[in-house]
Amino acid sequence: MAHKSQAGGIEKNRSLSSILYCKSDLKDGSMQWAKERPNGQVLMVLSVDNNCSATSFDMELCAEKLKSLGVQVAEDQWRRLIQDAVLKPEVRRYLFYNSRAFQIAIAVVFYMSLWTNIYSTVQLCSFGRYWEASVLVTLAAVAVTVVVILVIDCRQRKINVNTDVRLAAVNEIFIKHHLIVGITDALDGPHNILQLWFVHFSPERCLQSLAAHITDLQRTRESGLQHSLDQLCVVMEAVVRPDLGTEEEASREESPLLSSGVNPNKEPVTCNELLHLVPKGPPEVMAQQLLVIFSGCYVRLLVTGRLPRAVAGGHLEHSSVPCLCQFIKTTALNTHQSWFMGR
Template sequence: MAYKSQTGGIEKNSSLPSIFCCKSDLNEGSLQWAKEPLNGQVLMVLSMDNNCSATSFDMELCAEKLKSLGVQVAVDRWSRLIQDAVLKPEVRRYMFYNSRAFQIAIAVIFYMSLWTNIYSTVQLYSFGHYWEVSMLVTVAAVAVTVVVILIIDRRQRKINVNTDVRLAAVNEIFIKHSLILGITDVLDGPHNVLQLWFVHFSPERCLQSLSAHLADLQRKRESDLRHSLDQLCVVMETAVQPDPGKAEQVSSEESPLLSSGVNLKKEPMTCNELLCLIPEGPPEVMAQQLLVIFSGCYVRLLVSGQLPQALAAGHMEHRKVPCLCQFIETSALNTRQCWFMGR
């Protein structure tokens, strides 16, 4: 069932307009409806405790709310995709090790270890009084720790292949219904809580604008476009199918003369294959694929307030943040940097 917690996901991001928060501790009477949802408007949030492997998102409650929004999609279809995307044990472990709680613990350990090493090194030389050495070591350790934290924070603003891209399959379904999903983690006391956000976003205008931009790049800067899209790759592990004739010859040569009575099963041979997420094709197809792949990252940055301010108006009229196509053109295609502030 869904993890019961305070509505911190919405309260901490009070600037985000929302229709309702889908959690098991909210009753139907507390839902606040809007007639016409805007792009970037939070429709619901599912929460679960990532510290307990037995918990999961409340899919039944989510299905009821989606039906009330007019989203008619088979539950088994999208719930299985969410299960495969973020609820597998290995994915949940990865998300825990990349959570804010774990990063705070690592920062503290890093600071203490760095302070001890610097202090031990300085002690080898006679340098000033004890309080002067301690203050110098503390300032140095704090400065290095802050730099490391800023580097990690900057890296988290980029697309995460292990989490954001895994939501591409379910976003491919929901984007047709003007919904995009993203996942974040928050601290609720000692608990690391995962939050699955459902955000309203109509892709039509972004699709048209991004398709026109890709068509223009294909005409004028095709090599630069291909170089940018080649960066969007994932490593896939595929099984190698040996040639039947060679496999039979090798197996006969390697077979023991005397049977040991033990049946040793050989593991299948695998190889790593580089898969490009955006294959070559018409601008409309490439634009659709880009919107689907970057939806998860966009929602994560949007609800956590990490999107920069946009200088040029896009398709988010009610907020001074970039729309999805502006975000893709800047972060993936490396164009139109002047749209954003603080970059």
């Protein structure tokens, strides 16, 4: 499991706009990146205060570190994708409402309101006047609150379409350079900090293993495979565009005889469409798409220690957590459970 303690050197910018961690070997006062890095190793972390919408990740410093890693990608390309993925105001609001700080606040409010309601109800009974009733009310409120917290924690272990999937476009670029990216949140006093993690990952062995697994499923359990892949979809809002000839004819027939002089702007008619994230294709293409889609979720669970125990045959050296292809096999391609959390 990759944690901050795995980094040999720590470089921090205390301005709350960016905090970087990187593995380094100091020689002659200069930073040298290790030539061979194991899969799952955290290379860099960008942090930003989510309470201040005006701040953003330090992209210039990130570009310098990526160049030192040998990642030759046009900055404008991945910088725009990161901004569109996690720095939009609506996405940052969603991240705040799903942050640990907000969940703690909700848990406290839920406990207090639940305790008050149960205590008020017990007072209507004859035994509500005894002090034992207050103890029972407290225990009941604590038990229900713990159950709610555990349910929320289980949902946080699933892939989230609003955060993890939005990083798929970024990971599609970085995975070619043996990097995958994920986002988490952390508490720093009263501040809610967004953290963008860059993790080393070589996709070759996982890609071959996952493609072979998909080929085997297509031969033995094609219906189960299709059922699992059908769950990986997002709802897209599309604008309805009727036939131009029909629209012009309808406009002539339904136009008023007397013009009102006011031409209000009509909102376009929209409809919801299902977009499958993994379309049918060769096993290698489907495996590549699965690796890209689940990279963000995998990094988030990896750095927070929420991945399940690994089974034999993984591609993470000297680690007790599964590699990316194992994680996909036991979650996305398992027909007995769903690990996809939608809107």
